[in-house]
Amino acid sequence: MSRKNILWLASWYPNRYDKFNGDFIQRHAQAASIDNDIYVIHLQDAIDISGTDEEVNTQGGLTEKIIYYKKGSGILGKLVKQIRFFTIYKNAINEYVQKHGLPHCVHVHVPWKAGLLALWVKRKYRVPYLVTEHWGIYNDIVEDNIFTKPLYVRKLLAHIINESERLITVSAFIGKCINNLIASKEFIFVPNVVNTNYFKFSGQKYKRFTFLHVSNMVELKNVNGILQAFKIFLDEKNPNVQLVLIGNQNYFYEKKAIELGIPSRNLNFKGEVLYDEVAKEMQQSHCLILNSNIENSPCVIGEGLCCGLPVIATRVGGIPELVNEVNSILIEPQNIDNLVFAMKELYNNYLSFDGRSMSENAKQMFSCEIISKKLNDIYWQIEKVN
Incomplete structure (x- = not known):
């Protein structure tokens, strides 16, 4: 099988302010890049810059583009921040298309808010997208749960999920919760990745x-x-x-x-x-x-x-x-x-x-190899939108 170009839009991703932010998404990206060329775009707000700044890291089949943009304050500042977010994100996607051509598909990780960009890509470029949801809000137990979100957020989340070609979840539990609370969508279970270069059997134990x-x-x-x-x-x-x-x-x-x-x-x-x-x-x-x-x-x-x-x-x-x-x-x-x-x-x-x-x-x-195979099989099932 030939390698495919897959564009990842990640709502969470490790960055210079928080190296643990979505590190499990990064491990998914590292796994997926074994068999395909993965290009990640993530936007991160920041208070210590006046405009924008960016980092681009490439290793093997994985390229990560982290764009930092000025964080607004107050009602007007937050509105400007949202406009800036979507403008910068769209420009980054257009730049990717100009340089690399249309991707085989777009893979969204955490649909709010990166999924809104995937909807835009689908309309503009006729490129399908799939969603992996990691966010554990689909319950009434956590303080920041789905029922605390405005109605428009819940409706947009449902629309993003329903318009996707595939819904992937890191547990069957969250897939069932999404179906019960947000959108009726068949889901595929793909677990989190473990880097078995580090996490492996040793046999050397503490004395106690x-x-x-x-x-x-x-x-x-x-x-x-x-x-x-x-x-x-x-x-x-x-x-x-x-x-x-x-x-x-x-x-x-x-x-x-x-x-x-x-x-x-x-x-x-x-x-x-x-x-x-x-x-x-x-x-x-x-x-x-x-x-x-x-x-x-x-x-x-x-x-x-x-x-x-x-x-x-x-x-x-x-x-x-x-x-x-x-x-x-x-x-x-x-x-x-x-x-x-x-x-x-x-x-x-x-x-x-x-x-x-x-x-x-x-x-x-x-392991990375197992998760890579699962994702690769899903990518090969995706066809361009007619």
Whole structure:
């Protein structure tokens, strides 16, 4: 099969202000570029520039164009910002077409607002587009949910999705939620990508049994529940174990740990660390804990499994699609007793988990090569609009 030129319009993407913004989209792009030539355009507002600035990075089959534009303030400033956003984005797309010709298709990641540009491309250039939705707003649980959005946003989202040639979701859960709340559209499940050059089985473990939590430490991750359960676990078992927490350095949780009386020797807040360092922590740990109240398709579960790390996670969102009885223990959300029981079970039966086998199986679901093949098959199904 010959390589196709695919234009990606990404609402979120890593940039110089936030290297983690949509990093999972970037990993999808890296995977897709194995078999096709991917050109990403992302616009990022900024307060420290007067006009526009841009970065263009090319590696192999992937080109990333990040355009920075002045962020407005006040009602008038926000209106000017929206006009500037669409003008700059359209100019960037036109420039791409002039230089590279029409793409085989446009691939939108997070339809609000990049999907509006895909609609424009479809009308102007007769080029079809597909949508991958990563945004976990299609519920009534998260604070910033779909029902908090203005009616016009919901209607436009439905129109973008309905006009797409394919709807891809990173979990079947979010696909079903979209169907129930926004638009009736058949969807294709393509999971998040794990870079198995980093996240792979090692066999080298901490000397002490280690529970690991990795997240952005927001309230929905229920880190408080993890700390409370860990304290009970320590008091009941009194083992020589540790809990390592990676993510935003939130001193609230450190104070909470002190209030609970968790000994400092059993607890390690590492803050934010680099991607490859997360992999090393997963390789050295014995169990990953994710105690979320709601989730879409958390990247850390795939990363942990590719390291051969058994998982304790809540039975919410798309999590049950990623795990099975061989590699995980699922618990109910906001249930400390459930979490304590699962920690005891995993601690006592750790040797029954075959890390090497778990890692090999996870690669067949999350690796770049697997995701590239899935996306390539979808691209080959897309035909130009007549």
